[in-house]
Amino acid sequence: MSGPQCCENPPTLNPVSGSGNVEKLGGLDAYVSGSPDSKLSVVLVSDVFGYEAPNLRALADKVAASGFYVVVPDYFHGDPFDPSNPERPISVWIKDHGSDKGFEETKPVLEAIKSKGITAIGAAGMCWGAKVVVELSKQELIQAAVLLHPSFVTVDDIKGVKAPIAILGAEIDQLSPPALLKQFEEILASKPEVYSYVKIFPKVSHGWTVRYNIKDPEAVKAAEEAHKEMLDWFVTYIK
DSSP, rough: OGGGGGGOOOOOOOTOOSEEEEETTTTTEEEEEOOOOEEEEEEEOOTTTTTTTTHHHHHHHHHHHHOOOEEOTTTTTTOOOOOOOSSSSSSOOOOOOOOHHHHHHHHHHHHHHHTOOEEEEEEEETTTTHHHHHHHTTTSSSSEEESSOSSOOOOOHHHOOOOOOOEEEEEEOOSSHHHHHHHHHHHHOOOOSSEEEEEEEEEEEETTTTOOOOOHHHHHHHHHHHHHHHHHHHHHHHO
């Protein structure tokens, strides 16, 4: 399932990008943005390129500006996927960095966030991160979930979702094609106890919300539309 689209348009990582700072939370390094005095938090779970991607940190800062305490953990322990390393293609790299491990590592992060007085937490997952967020929702560890161009997420996963969930997908996506997202939508529609929203964005490809070219106005516009949908979902359901 983890094909070339997962690895297209790799970002130029920058450990000092963003207006927040890096600190230890629940045993992981994490990029943190926003006021720790907030009672509401959002965890952003990255794609395979990790937490030093400038577009991802800019998104964290944007969410923080709306009043959330935002945490972007380094699930890969300084070892994000490197497409220029022929000895570790994605099929090899992923063996060291499964989403099941990411889910387990999120639990102490959530506890560390709650220890700051946070009373409600949402999570958004991009590509690799979407599977982690679905698991958090299934276990009722978060109050709201957003999946952006998800990878690895299955129909059975969606059947188990318990938190309000928004799924934002791309029209051009081999990993989660529109037909699969329509299945997700049908399953969620049969679960009236779970608030849900599924949208397929036209003319965009997998990864468009965080791996866009900041010099391309159309790409920026498409990403910002998805960011607004994500933020609106959190404002509505993280209380």
